[in-house]
Amino acid sequence: MKIALIAKKGGVGKTTLCVLLHEAIKQTGQTVAVRDYDAQGSASKALARIEGTKELPGSKPDVLLIDTPPSLTLPATAAAVLDAEIILIPTSPSPLDIWEADEAARFAQEKNPNAAIRIVVNRTKTGTLLTDAARESLSGTASQILPATLADRQSYQHVLLGGWGALDAKAQKELFQFTIAVTSLRA
Amino acid sequence: MDKKSLIAQISKNLTVSDSEISLEPKKSRNSSPQKENSSSRTGDRTDPPKSPAVSKVKKDAGAGSGKQTALWLDDEDRSILHEMGMLLYSQGIKPSHNVVIRAAIRLMPKDHRFFEKVQELASQDGRKIRHHK
Numbered sequence: 649m650k651i652a653l654i655a656k657k658g659g660v661g662k663t664t665l666c667v668l669l670h671e672a673i674k675q676t677g678q679t680v681a682v683r684d685y686d687a688q689g690s691a692s693k694a695l696a697r698i699e700g701t702k703e704l705p706g707s708k709p710d711v712l713l714i715d716t717p718p719s720l721t722l723p724a725t726a727a728a729v730l731d732a733e734i735i736l737i738p739t740s741p742s743p744l745d746i747w748e749a750d751e752a753a754r755f756a757q758e759k760n761p762n763a764a765i766r767i768v769v770n771r772t773k774t775g776t777l778l779t780d781a782a783r784e785s786l787s788g789t790a791s792q793i794l795p796a797t798l799a800d801r802q803s804y805q806h807v808l809l810g811g812w813g814a815l816d817a818k819a820q821k822e823l824f825q826f827t828i829a830v831t832s833l834r835a
Numbered sequence: 836m837d838k839k840s841l842i843a844q845i846s847k848n849l850t851v852s853d854s855e856i857s858l859e860p861k862k863s864r865n866s867s868p869q870k871e872n873s874s875s876r877t878g879d880r881t882d883p884p885k886s887p888a889v890s891k892v893k894k895d896a897g898a899g900s901g902k903q904t905a906l907w908l909d910d911e912d913r914s915i916l917h918e919m920g921m922l923l924y925s926q927g928i929k930p931s932h933n934v935v936i937r938a939a940i941r942l943m944p945k946d947h948r949f950f951e952k953v954q955e956l957a958s959q960d961g962r963k964i965r966h967h968k
Binding site: 649672673675676677678683684685686687689692703705706710711717722723724727820821824825827828831832834 | 836838841842844845846848849941942943945946947950951953954
């Protein structure tokens, strides 16, 4: 299973989501690796720190996560979209990010219509007006939204430094439920 | 749901997904399922490997399978190949362009560096420049 994480904007949580999925899938005993297309190499840096797995030539992990640069015009993003079966487009609940996410979803749909494409609402704060507005705003677009969301938690940032062990029980459960929602897209 | 159930659900999703991936070529290529595919189409080497499953079938065919490929190389490429060949020779390994290129494509990084280099080389491609003139 190949999962690409794309976004037109930076700072929406692509790399964090990539590392979180890597850690969650690793817990299940399945093999997982990350292909880092982002020139910033943030995913590679985090993986090196938490002893994660980068894709090796010839390796065939059960799940390959593809992190991409924050752009829709770079060939790396197009290559990731063409190669993936699942395309996740993270966005924060901010309207500006949502508009860009919708554009990224249309880009992915055009490049790879066979893939399961979902917008992921990241860093949500339950009950806030912005999160409710984000859902409403996204429901008016043609793009599909992943029903599972990830809350705005400090521990998700700590994963980049300490791996799975940095997550508290609530975060672990939320992340597992999120991972089920992602992996079931092709199940 | 406890942690174990969540982990089991993810594993189940991934396992189901894997079997679907191997069946995908069946749908897109209007041919028989993969198992039948490997037995009934043995020796058929006319179709290009368009899917992971087809690539796998070809790989299983053995180390002897393959095709001749012609490459266009500029003077710098040829000089690098020669240099790598000399390096192999210095290690007591019989040098050839074939082994150098095959090792290189397995070792190359699959990241932004690859795309940047491709763009750079494409812009310097002598054939293209001549063609545009």
